[in-house]
Amino acid sequence: MSKSVLVVDDSASIRQMVTLTLSGAGYATLEAVDGEDGYAKATANPIRAVVTDLNMPRMNGIEFIRKFRAHPSSTGVPIIFLTTESDENMKRQAKEAGATAWMVKPFKQDQLLAVIKKVAGP
Amino acid sequence: MTVMDPRDVFHQEARELLDQLEEALLDLGNASDDRDLVDCAFRALHTIKGSGSMFGFDEVAGFVHEFETAFDRVRKGSVAISPPLVQVALAAKDHIARLIAEPGRHVADGEAILKNLRAIVSNDEGSDSGDTFPLAGGRVAAADPSPVQTPVQTWRVKFRLAENALVLGANPLLLLDELRELGPCEVRVKTDAVPPLESTDPEVCYLDWEVVVTTNRDRQAIDDVFIFIADGMELSIETVAADAADAADAPAADKAATAKVVEIDKPRDSAGAGAKGGTSVRVAAERLDELMDRVGELVIAQARLSQLAVASDDANLKSVAEEMERLASGLRDTTMGIRMVPIGSLFGRFRRLVHDLSRDLDKEVDFVTAGEETELDKTVIERLADPLVHLIRNSIDHGLEVPSRRIAAGKAARGQVRLSAVHTGSEVAISIVDDGAGLNADRIRAKAEEAGLIAPDAKVADHDLFQMVFHPGFSTAKEITALSGRGVGMDVVKRTIEGLRGRIDLGSRPGGGTTVTLRLPLTLAIIEGMLVRVGRGRYSIPLSAVEECVELPRDAEAANSGRNFLNIRGHLVPFLRLRELFKTRAAIEPHQKVVIVSAGESRVGLVVDQVIGNSQTVIKSLSKLHADVETFSGATILGDGTVALILDVAHLVNFGQEFENRLRDERIGRAA
Numbered sequence A: 001m002s003k004s005v006l007v008v009d010d011s012a013s014i015r016q017m018v019t020l021t022l023s024g025a026g027y028a029t030l031e032a033v034d035g036e037d038g039y040a041k042a043t044a045n046p047i048r049a050v051v052t053d054l055n056m057p058r059m060n061g062i063e064f065i066r067k068f069r070a071h072p073s074s075t076g077v078p079i080i081f082l083t084t085e086s087d088e089n090m091k092r093q094a095k096e097a098g099a100t101a102w103m104v105k106p107f108k109q110d111q112l113l114a115v116i117k118k119v120a121g122p
Numbered sequence B: 001m002t003v004m005d006p007r008d009v010f011h012q013e014a015r016e017l018l019d020q021l022e023e024a025l026l027d028l029g030n031a032s033d034d035r036d037l038v039d040c041a042f043r044a045l046h047t048i049k050g051s052g053s054m055f056g057f058d059e060v061a062g063f064v065h066e067f068e069t070a071f072d073r074v075r076k077g078s079v080a081i082s083p084p085l086v087q088v089a090l091a092a093k094d095h096i097a098r099l100i101a102e103p104g105r106h107v108a109d110g111e112a113i114l115k116n117l118r119a120i121v122s123n124d125e126g127s128d129s130g131d132t133f134p135l136a137g138g139r140v141a142a143a144d145p146s147p148v149q150t151p152v153q154t155w156r157v158k159f160r161l162a163e164n165a166l167v168l169g170a171n172p173l174l175l176l177d178e179l180r181e182l183g184p185c186e187v188r189v190k191t192d193a194v195p196p197l198e199s200t201d202p203e204v205c206y207l208d209w210e211v212v213v214t215t216n217r218d219r220q221a222i223d224d225v226f227i228f229i230a231d232g233m234e235l236s237i238e239t240v241a242a243d244a245a246d247a248a249d250a251p252a253a254d255k256a257a258t259a260k261v262v263e264i265d266k267p268r269d270s271a272g273a274g275a276k277g278g279t280s281v282r283v284a285a286e287r288l289d290e291l292m293d294r295v296g297e298l299v300i301a302q303a304r305l306s307q308l309a310v311a312s313d314d315a316n317l318k319s320v321a322e323e324m325e326r327l328a329s330g331l332r333d334t335t336m337g338i339r340m341v342p343i344g345s346l347f348g349r350f351r352r353l354v355h356d357l358s359r360d361l362d363k364e365v366d367f368v369t370a371g372e373e374t375e376l377d378k379t380v381i382e383r384l385a386d387p388l389v390h391l392i393r394n395s396i397d398h399g400l401e402v403p404s405r406r407i408a409a410g411k412a413a414r415g416q417v418r419l420s421a422v423h424t425g426s427e428v429a430i431s432i433v434d435d436g437a438g439l440n441a442d443r444i445r446a447k448a449e450e451a452g453l454i455a456p457d458a459k460v461a462d463h464d465l466f467q468m469v470f471h472p473g474f475s476t477a478k479e480i481t482a483l484s485g486r487g488v489g490m491d492v493v494k495r496t497i498e499g500l501r502g503r504i505d506l507g508s509r510p511g512g513g514t515t516v517t518l519r520l521p522l523t524l525a526i527i528e529g530m531l532v533r534v535g536r537g538r539y540s541i542p543l544s545a546v547e548e549c550v551e552l553p554r555d556a557e558a559a560n561s562g563r564n565f566l567n568i569r570g571h572l573v574p575f576l577r578l579r580e581l582f583k584t585r586a587a588i589e590p591h592q593k594v595v596i597v598s599a600g601e602s603r604v605g606l607v608v609d610q611v612i613g614n615s616q617t618v619i620k621s622l623s624k625l626h627a628d629v630e631t632f633s634g635a636t637i638l639g640d641g642t643v644a645l646i647l648d649v650a651h652l653v654n655f656g657q658e659f660e661n662r663l664r665d666e667r668i669g670r671a672a
Helices: A012-024 A037-046 A061-068 A088-096 A107-121 B006-028 B035-054 B058-076 B083-101 B108-119 B136-143 B172-182 B220-223 B242-250 B287-312 B315-338 B342-360 B378-398 B403-408 B441-450 B462-470 B490-499 B554-557 B649-671
Strands: A004-008 A028-032 A049-052 A078-083 A101-104 B149-160 B185-190 B208-216 B234-239 B341-342 B365-370 B376-379 B415-424 B427-434 B503-510 B513-521 B528-533 B537-542 B546-551 B565-568 B569-578 B593-599 B600-606 B610-618 B632-638 B642-645
Touching: A004 A012, A004 A037, A012 A028, A012 A049, A012 A107, A012 B006, A012 B035, A028 A037, A028 B565, A037 A049, A037 A061, A037 A078, A049 A061, A049 A107, A049 B315, A061 A078, A061 A088, A078 A088, A078 B376, A088 A101, A107 B172, A107 B315, B006 B035, B006 B342, B035 B058, B058 B083, B083 B108, B083 B342, B149 B220, B149 B632, B172 B185, B172 B208, B208 B220, B220 B234, B287 B315, B287 B378, B287 B528, B287 B610, B287 B649, B315 B341, B341 B378, B342 B365, B342 B378, B342 B415, B376 B378, B378 B415, B378 B427, B378 B490, B378 B513, B441 B462, B462 B490, B462 B503, B490 B503, B528 B593, B528 B600, B537 B610, B546 B565, B569 B649, B593 B610, B593 B649, B600 B649, B610 B632
Parallel strands: A004 A028, A004 A049, A049 A078, A078 A101, B365 B415, B537 B642, B569 B600
Antiparallel strands: B149 B208, B149 B234, B185 B208, B341 B376, B415 B427, B427 B513, B503 B513, B528 B537, B528 B610, B546 B593, B565 B569, B593 B600, B632 B642
């Protein structure tokens, strides 16, 4: 079984846009609707990379990143977070929590692919 | 299965988020300063902004951004939540909905809302909005792959990853690949720092790299390669070639601010997107109707089979017929279940209505809902929206008094409107109860007399008087403030409810408030019916309306049109002889039965020749030719293929009461 890119976002439209883009480029994908769901799926499946929103109900993105990084299966898994504006504070927190890369919304599909390729390989 | 267009998903999602936002705002209006609610409102806004910008709703994203910025002080707790603030936030929510529904219009309206908001949030911070939201349009230009072409230069790039970089998912090989894309590279790796094997931590990167790259791209392009891992790493970039001065001039770009991304020309096949597993499926409503139709036909065919089986001696046939009956009824229930939607989705919409009305009318209203989880057929719920709006509006506009009058009447200043739904047998009862002034019987009577609905000297019970408000022409009277409304009138409300095979009841106590109860069938397509025979014709009575069956006493039988009353445990119940009503010519049978049916508060007995039993009644509507027939609400096909008409109980009950009144008047006339 090939490793999946886990897409964590409470917004169904963003989730779909990201998964369509990634699967269109040949990546296997998995979806999760919030941090808690994301953590459950990230630790139960072979994961190649994580794309996560920060602002989510139940467990927000920063907490999710922190929790996932504390789990051994996160070793070597790049985590890309999505942030709406260039909020330096959020970005700093996410990086401290163990994120690898970030993207500022809005982004284009090509940009997303470029970032994924950059951190997870083609 | 087709994958939905992400834009459609966005529309749907935005609707849900806006509902969520409205809900939170309304709750905030009631219980201000609940941090969770503020966060919830903020999260909804934020997601709308994010998704909106992704799918080209730039106006939405721009507006929400401005709104968020201004609202931020509320979030930080430095501005308290006040009714005007909730008001302007609700206006903003409506504005967002309009921007999504009709992009390109209404944009100008947003400024006024923002101005209002800023005025409320702060008195001196009026025009502070230097921080504009980066819209997709603007960013495309910034990240567009028309890379800055500079003269070919050679750079020496030295880097060493942070210790934990590998753990965090950085991959130095990918970095090297990326550098190679810029131009020809010479890569050297320094292994000096690698410790002896036994003390090597496999998760730590001990290597240093030195890359000499020759490229026509500027320094920014090289910086971008390391943008994500720049923290904690050692990185030096310098020119090797002659013009070192240029390198010094190279802008120390503000690289951390945005995720500038290198555009890659890579052919993609976006059509290859696979279907995604989901927990729910969206199905067109017509297909559900079609399914229901088919199930109806199946139920009819199954009834025929059962009838054949009963008449036959074949044990195998009997057992198959029983099995079929079980399966068909299971299938019927499942199919009906698919169409069921909790009524809470409808109730939620009214909170805003109540909020707006209470503000416009200066009345304080507590809106209480109960039984949101009660399920009803989707079609029924959709068609209920308008009547309920009208009824709630009536309750607040005309039922509840202004606070000063309430206090004068010894009530709490805040009025209450309670909307509840509850299952009762195969029906759902929805009631709208207010604790206002109640209906003004005198006024209604005066109006009814003026309209010629009742004779000036007639004695009419209050309950019957209240029914007058459902009379067409009554509600259009302008000066009857107690019941006039905007849009639909009470007669339309009644017609809509009856169109759904439901009933409407009105109760009121002077000074104590008004109760309107709607009783609706769970589904429109199949009902449990009681099959009866009158002469040679068979009729189905909706089982939900049947209270009991009794035998017609002999003395009542003999008296043909004298006393048409039965004594049911001390209560006098009028009855109708269906054979007379239907002008049946067949001979009178010795033992006649009376089926007692009820509609709202009233009961009436229907005299029939025989009670046959229960039957699954698949409702088929009558043709347009029979649209005026009021005694029957539809027809059904029986197991043997014949047709039975379905009695309209509500109408028969009214008819029975009127018939009784007429008889009484005649008797009085004769006596005089």
